[in-house]
Amino acid sequence: MVKKILLSPWTKAVVFALCLVPLAELLWRAYNQDLTANPVEFITHTTGDWTIRFLMITLSVTPLRLLLRQPQLVRFRRMFGLFAFFYAMLHFTTWFCIDKFFDFQEMGKDILKRPFITIGMAALLMLAPLAVTSTNGWVRRLGYRRWQKLHRLIYAIALCGVIHYYWLVKSDIRLPLLYGAIWAALMAARLIEWRRRRVLAPVT
Amino acid sequence: MIIRKSTDLRYSDVTPKQVYLNRRKFLAAGSAALAAPLVRGNTPLAAAVKSPFSTTEKITPKDLALHYNNYYEFGTGKEDPGRNAPGKLVSIPEWTIRIEGEVAKPRTIDLDALRKIAPMEERIYRHRCVERWSMVFPWIGYSLSALLKQVEPTSKAKYVAFQSYYNSKFELSSFSAGIEFPYVEGLRMDEAMHPLTLLAFGVYGEMLPDQMGAQVRLAVPWKYGYKSIKSIVKIKLVEKEPPTTWNLAAANEYGFYSNVNPEVDHPRWSQKKERRLPELFPRDTIKFNGYGDQVAGMYAGMDLRKYH
Numbered sequence: 001m002v003k004k005i006l007l008s009p010w011t012k013a014v015v016f017a018l019c020l021v022p023l024a025e026l027l028w029r030a031y032n033q034d035l036t037a038n039p040v041e042f043i044t045h046t047t048g049d050w051t052i053r054f055l056m057i058t059l060s061v062t063p064l065r066l067l068l069r070q071p072q073l074v075r076f077r078r079m080f081g082l083f084a085f086f087y088a089m090l091h092f093t094t095w096f097c098i099d100k101f102f103d104f105q106e107m108g109k110d111i112l113k114r115p116f117i118t119i120g121m122a123a124l125l126m127l128a129p130l131a132v133t134s135t136n137g138w139v140r141r142l143g144y145r146r147w148q149k150l151h152r153l154i155y156a157i158a159l160c161g162v163i164h165y166y167w168l169v170k171s172d173i174r175l176p177l178l179y180g181a182i183w184a185a186l187m188a189a190r191l192i193e194w195r196r197r198r199v200l201a202p203v204t
Numbered sequence: 205m206i207i208r209k210s211t212d213l214r215y216s217d218v219t220p221k222q223v224y225l226n227r228r229k230f231l232a233a234g235s236a237a238l239a240a241p242l243v244r245g246n247t248p249l250a251a252a253v254k255s256p257f258s259t260t261e262k263i264t265p266k267d268l269a270l271h272y273n274n275y276y277e278f279g280t281g282k283e284d285p286g287r288n289a290p291g292k293l294v295s296i297p298e299w300t301i302r303i304e305g306e307v308a309k310p311r312t313i314d315l316d317a318l319r320k321i322a323p324m325e326e327r328i329y330r331h332r333c334v335e336r337w338s339m340v341f342p343w344i345g346y347s348l349s350a351l352l353k354q355v356e357p358t359s360k361a362k363y364v365a366f367q368s369y370y371n372s373k374f375e376l377s378s379f380s381a382g383i384e385f386p387y388v389e390g391l392r393m394d395e396a397m398h399p400l401t402l403l404a405f406g407v408y409g410e411m412l413p414d415q416m417g418a419q420v421r422l423a424v425p426w427k428y429g430y431k432s433i434k435s436i437v438k439i440k441l442v443e444k445e446p447p448t449t450w451n452l453a454a455a456n457e458y459g460f461y462s463n464v465n466p467e468v469d470h471p472r473w474s475q476k477k478e479r480r481l482p483e484l485f486p487r488d489t490i491k492f493n494g495y496g497d498q499v500a501g502m503y504a505g506m507d508l509r510k511y512h
Contacts, residue, residue: 036282037264037272037481038337098484114472167472170335171382171453172280 006072015076019083022050023090040098047091052165054084055158056182063189078134081154085131088124116167123160126153158183249406251326251344257400258328259494264339266408268482273415274333275434276383277368277375285415292374293418293435294411301420305365305440308356315419319405321354322346327402329425331432332464332493336486338478343423344406349397357393357441364396365389365446366422367438383453389433390446390460391424394502400425400495426495428462459512463503464493468512 005011026046029035035042058080065073100107110117130151132138139147162183166176275285278292301318304310324344332338352364370386378385395401402423405412412418417434424431430450440446450458457471466476466489477486492499503511 037268037339038282038479039482040479040484041282041337099486101485110474116472169382170280171276172380173382174380 002070003072006070006075012075012079016079019054019079022046022087040094044091044094044099047087047094048165050087051084051091052158052161052179054080054087055154055161056179056186058084059154059158059183059186063186063193066193067189082131082134085127088127092124116164119160119167120164123157123164126157126160130154130157155187247411248409249324249344249411250409251324251406253323253325255325255327258326258342259330259340261328261330261340263328263342264481269339269341269408270413270415272481274335274429275415275417276381277370277385277387278415279376280381289414291414293369293414296369296419299419299437301436301439303351303355303439303441305442306358306361307441308358309354311355318351318420322350324405327423329402329423330493331423331425331429332478332489334428334430334458334462334470334475336473336475336478336489338480338493340480341407341423342409343402343404344409345402345404345420345423347399348401348403348422349399351403351439352396352441355441360443361441362393363442363444363446364391364393365440365442366391366433366436367440368433369435369437383449387433387449388446389422389431389448391431392445392502393441395424395499398499398502400498426464426492426499428458428464430458431462461503461508461511463491463499463508463512464489465491465508465512467491468509 026035026043029042030039058077061073061077061080065071096102096107100110111121112118130153133142133147133150142150162176162180165179166173169176271286272282273285273289274282275289278285278288299315300312302310302312323346325346326342326344328340328342330338331341366389368385368387372385375385391401402425404417404421404423405419407413407416412421417432420436421434422432422436431448445460448458448460450462451460464475469475475489478489479486490496
């Protein structure tokens, strides 16, 4: 039953629509002029929040499918990853177009001078090739092993995202720490699985 | 000075008839206690004098100002204080300020007495937050110097320390907010006595709403917003530079002086520009928030990078 639901194209469509809800809510609030006194900050923070959430969701697919014994879950991994990239681009675009007003020089200065921007930018630059090579064609072209190696970059990207957030906040570090803990837990799950496999079936 | 108390008011002075008729239904339902703070929050506060210190710049719409606040005791999100604070502070029955330390006449003054110390002025000030946004508020109050003169500072009084109201029953813990509570701030004596330093009791023609620092706060327009301490309950005149909350949290980011200065960056962002809310695109930040003519003299010869 669960398997049937997971394999249904309808499920994929529903999940896709759900992933767009945060954007829809933003547009709805914009339409109602309900983006607080500081719309730019509100949009930047909301898209940033959703980027880090989608990174965590993407990272949780593998542990979840092992834990729940539902390998079909992997069907959604690419979509979640691409949505992380989608919200990251909205996040970056808001900053660059409105905050920096297309000023490349100012942007460059900020990237070099402000560690939290440096690391955020690094995360986005690492995320871009993963988005590009997310297609089946690219998996074939690179070969699965190499493709998988490349896509392990997401571990570093998510960590950079957490640090970016941690360095940004003024004093209330509860949320950045929570995301840091989630990241650590998801990494630990991988480590445990990796060690278990090594014990069960030593790779030659 | 005209200060109308709620007893002199008819409901129609404050609230449209339709609304107060609804409220009567509400009261009839047995929620009188809930409605009371709503009435006080809307209490008009008239200013007899329009101050020459006022800017002619466009005042920030009230609705935006009431729902975009930094008041960490009521939540660290910008919309939190507007949700969590209303009714909490204005309903405290006996608001007093204790003034002590290096003064000849230490006193505890209640709100009614405080309001009568000097004529209420309306002062339209720019307000620049360290987070690179700014607003324009029509404060109502009088120069803090009028109050300080009453308690007769001694020659040892070099600084003024302020403390906010704090009640952990309905306000955030220090652990959650990441800064120490009760919130404390401080000014050098000459800064505190400067005519621009306003002791504010109201804004937008009304008594201060909770999320903007009821019942009484500072407005120090040439400094970053966090220097303008909210909900003051204690003032102490002291000999040494007093601790200040944000400086305790991160000394390299928030100095004691915290004068608005586009030449000195916050370690994590440039202070060259600011966004005048609700505008989208930033504008240039002016040194001392544009009040340099009046205040720059106090810092002559000081290294403003060191004493940021």
